[in-house]
Amino acid sequence: MCKTTDIDTKRILIVGAGPAGLLAAILFLRRNLLTSSTKYQVTLIDPGTDYGKLDEEGLARARSWMIGLSCHGLSSIREVPGLYEDYIRGLGVDTVKAVIGITKKIKFTLKASDFIPEDSAFTVDRNYICAALSRYLNDNFEKDGNFISHYNTKALYVDGDNKCVIARPKNESNVNITDMNLDYDILLGCDGIRSIVRNAFLSTHRDFEFDLRGSFGYGKSVHVALPEDVEDGTFMIINECLPGWVSFVLPESGQKLNVALGTRLDKECCVELKSSDPKVVADYFREHWHAFDIDCDEVGEQWVQQGWNTVGQVHCNFYHSEPLRALLLGDAAHATCPNIGQGMNTALADASALNSLLNDHKDDWDVVLPKFSELRVKEGNALTDLSFHTYSLSPGQQITLMVRQNVRIALNKLLPWIVDRDPMYEIPRGMKLSEAYHRMSKLGVIQRVRRNNDDMMRSHFEKSVGMVRDDESAGIMNKMFRYVMVPVFVACAVAVLFGDKISQQ
Numbered sequence: 001m002c003k004t005t006d007i008d009t010k011r012i013l014i015v016g017a018g019p020a021g022l023l024a025a026i027l028f029l030r031r032n033l034l035t036s037s038t039k040y041q042v043t044l045i046d047p048g049t050d051y052g053k054l055d056e057e058g059l060a061r062a063r064s065w066m067i068g069l070s071c072h073g074l075s076s077i078r079e080v081p082g083l084y085e086d087y088i089r090g091l092g093v094d095t096v097k098a099v100i101g102i103t104k105k106i107k108f109t110l111k112a113s114d115f116i117p118e119d120s121a122f123t124v125d126r127n128y129i130c131a132a133l134s135r136y137l138n139d140n141f142e143k144d145g146n147f148i149s150h151y152n153t154k155a156l157y158v159d160g161d162n163k164c165v166i167a168r169p170k171n172e173s174n175v176n177i178t179d180m181n182l183d184y185d186i187l188l189g190c191d192g193i194r195s196i197v198r199n200a201f202l203s204t205h206r207d208f209e210f211d212l213r214g215s216f217g218y219g220k221s222v223h224v225a226l227p228e229d230v231e232d233g234t235f236m237i238i239n240e241c242l243p244g245w246v247s248f249v250l251p252e253s254g255q256k257l258n259v260a261l262g263t264r265l266d267k268e269c270c271v272e273l274k275s276s277d278p279k280v281v282a283d284y285f286r287e288h289w290h291a292f293d294i295d296c297d298e299v300g301e302q303w304v305q306q307g308w309n310t311v312g313q314v315h316c317n318f319y320h321s322e323p324l325r326a327l328l329l330g331d332a333a334h335a336t337c338p339n340i341g342q343g344m345n346t347a348l349a350d351a352s353a354l355n356s357l358l359n360d361h362k363d364d365w366d367v368v369l370p371k372f373s374e375l376r377v378k379e380g381n382a383l384t385d386l387s388f389h390t391y392s393l394s395p396g397q398q399i400t401l402m403v404r405q406n407v408r409i410a411l412n413k414l415l416p417w418i419v420d421r422d423p424m425y426e427i428p429r430g431m432k433l434s435e436a437y438h439r440m441s442k443l444g445v446i447q448r449v450r451r452n453n454d455d456m457m458r459s460h461f462e463k464s465v466g467m468v469r470d471d472e473s474a475g476i477m478n479k480m481f482r483y484v485m486v487p488v489f490v491a492c493a494v495a496v497l498f499g500d501k502i503s504q505q
């Protein structure tokens with residue numbers, strides 16, 4: 001007699017079709033091909049467009065920002081046979097070198113092979129990655145009956161008691177559209193920095209702690225033609241690219257560069273860069289931009305057509321909820337500023353880590369939910385803090401950090417058995433973020449920079465909301481007290497206590 005096996009069907013609802021949500025969807029659907037005891041039915045919702053359905057021109061119009069994809073992200077993608085080879089390779093530009101401009105005059109260059117193994121880092125547009133993942137999903141699973149995608153649909157609210165999400169399709173034709181109730185067994189919050197799934201954690205768990213704060217900067221990003229004297233595949237960080245501004249320059253496909261420029265929140269932007277006249281902006285760039293040849297008129301046009309960008313950071317103390325049967329992945333759990341270029345890499349690694357846990361624990365979700373937090377909370381928090389607390393907001397401290405880092409790199413080359421490689425350069429090669437965080441803490445970098453950055457952010461906040469005033473007369477009185485009254489008081493105390501002895505001598 002034939003023995004029948006019970007098949008457990010799990011409805012997985014993935015909120016957010018960014019890199020984390022799309023890779024998670026692929027990995028669940030692939031599990032159906034490999035495991036027999038659990039069948040996954042995957043529903044994906046996102047308020048945006050399905051980039052996988054756009055043609056080349058449409059996708060080029062939907063360009064967003066360039067992202068450095070390195071070991072953590074690539075190894076997660078490579079777990080799916082054919083995904084990298086057939087859908088992703090060739091979409092981006094291989095990184096060949098990095099140019100670090102410490103000041104306007106002092107620059108140094110690193111070969112890519114100094115900090116990344118061959119064939120393991122390239123830059124690619126965020127939406128191109130989404131398009132590639134979505135194409136893989138559509139090609140392989142659109143017709144298999146276990147996958148439904150609802151694009152142009154926004155999740156509004158998680159009803160944890162009934163295990164359902166209320167979602168609203170975009171109303172483009174002004175006809176009456178009713179909200180959808182999407183039931184689930186397991187919910188994945190892959191919905192980015194302003195996650196609504198995370199909101200449900202907040203209202204369900206009294207012990208859930210999370211914070212969302214800015215990264216104390218604002219800026220704009222432009223796409224420019226690759227100058228003749230810049231090799232394709234060059235990544236650059238340029239301090240003082242404009243007075244008071246720093247620039248991250250990433251190679252872009254099609255012989256272009258994606259130039260992101262940012263400055264500190266407490267710095268008043270000059271009138272020229274606030275102007276809505278492209279000529280004024282172009283003239284300002286002509287006068288001040290020094291990094292490489294740039295078409296200033298083109299930059300001026302792009303500059304005035306966009307608003308200011310800001311990036312935020314998120315910390316959470318756990319990423320799973322047993323009562324909600326939910327997990328947080330990617331930016332929903334650990335959004336961060338792009339300083340170390342690991343946000344998407346970690347989002348992809350979250351999806352891959354979840355898949356490994358399901359393998360290890362035979363799809364037993366009661367075990368997998370808490371294990372996910374155990375495994376990923378340290379990585380996510382290390383990501384957010386390494387990104388923000390290894391770059392100082394104080395230019396002086398930042399220059400010191402960069403000089404020290406380069407001395408360490410040079411010493412490691414000379415005396416590798418005495419001086420370890422710089423932990424930050426080990427991350428793109430695959431070092432765990434929590435390990436890099438541990439080593440940077442041991443070097444004292446995290447603590448020093450955190451003190452400085454937190455102080456600067458706090459005092460800016462206090463001043464900007466009026467808790468502390470720049471009160472000149474109070475300032476003079478304080479200085480008088482510190483520099484005149486205190487020494488006078490100390491001198492009097494010394495005279496009273498030791499006056500007799502001094503006069504007897």
Ligand SMILES: Cc1cc2nc3c(=O)[nH]c(=O)nc-3n(C[C@H](O)[C@H](O)[C@H](O)COP(=O)(O)OP(=O)(O)OC[C@H]3O[C@@H](n4cnc5c(N)ncnc54)[C@H](O)[C@@H]3O)c2cc1C
Pocket residue numbers: 015016017018019020021045046047048065066067068069126153154155156190191192193194195196260311329330331332335336338340341342343344345346347
């Ligand atoms: C300028 C810049 C440069 C960066 N550079 C790098 C880099 O070099 N390397 C790197 O690894 N990372 C980089 N990052 C970070 C990277 O872009 C993110 O970490 C990554 O996109 C996170 O993926 P995600 O899927 O978690 O979230 P997201 O990419 O934010 O995707 C979230 C998705 O959820 C959807 N969504 C939101 N709300 C809802 C809702 N209510 N209902 C349904 N869906 C919803 C959104 O439409 C979106 O598609 C950079 C980021 C920026 C801004």
